[in-house]
Amino acid sequence: MYQSIQYIKFLLTSTNQHGVHSPFVYDLITKCFYDKVSYPAYKSLKTYRNSLLKNSDTIQITDYGAGSKRFKSSKRRVGHIAKTSGTTLHRAQLLFRLAHYLKPKRSLELGTSLGIGTQAIALGNLEGQVSSIEGSPEIAAIAAQQLQDFGIQNQQLKIGRFEEQLPQLNQQQWDLIFIDGHHQKKPTLQYFETLLPSVHNNTIMIFDDIYWSKGMTQAWENIKQHPKVSVTIDSFFWGLVLFRKEQVKENFKIRM
Secondary structure (H helix, E strand, O other): OHHHHHHHHHHHHOEOOOOOOOHHHHHHHHHHHOOOOOOOHHHHHHHHHHHHHOOOOEEEOOOOOOOOOOOOOOEEEHHHHHHHOOOOHHHHHHHHHHHHHHOOOEEEEEOOOOOHHHHHHHHHOOOOEEEEEEOOHHHHHHHHHHHHHOOOOOEEEEEOOHHHHHHHOOOOOEEEEEEOOOOOHHHHHHHHHHHHHHEEEEEEEEEEOOOOOHHHHHHHHHHHHOOOOOEEEEOOOEEEEEOOOOOOOEEEEEOO
């Protein structure tokens, strides 16, 4: 019910590229978000996801996040995880386009899940390197095998709690950060603060499911107000954060 109400509010207050005066944001929307090119990589993205949807294996998972709204048991079919918790094909394509448009050399993903998003970012820029962290060893094993089977070599998968793995990585500067795990207010804000020293002027940080719960929406509102944040784009399912010092501070709601 909360998400439904928030979505109605979003539809009433969001827009498209019209009224966006920032050249950078306007180009990002028109040349990336609304890019209608049917890229050859889309076929691989679809095949990767479909192979997971058809996987009937049952695994026992370790969940450090907010849990699932659909699953009550820690035993889950891989196909069901791909269908209900994995990145949708639409979002995988958008992740691909972001990586293709921005050409990030170093990308970080918190929450590998089955590797659908990992594959999308990696294919978007084959010259870049994707570091992805997954808390559940059981799910990570599936993702690792999938990524290997599909020949995705420009990625490294790390297993463990985010708070344990991040200190080993945050000395790097990240060009693209995709946070898709632990959908709770306090941890989300902690990851944001932990990663701030490793962002630069052109970094884009993406938060998944900002309307997952009231707590996640509160975290999003706090992030929007942070003094280092210059521009945010609310697409309802994602919240994008930019740190460009030359930009006037603005918050957009854009339909995708």
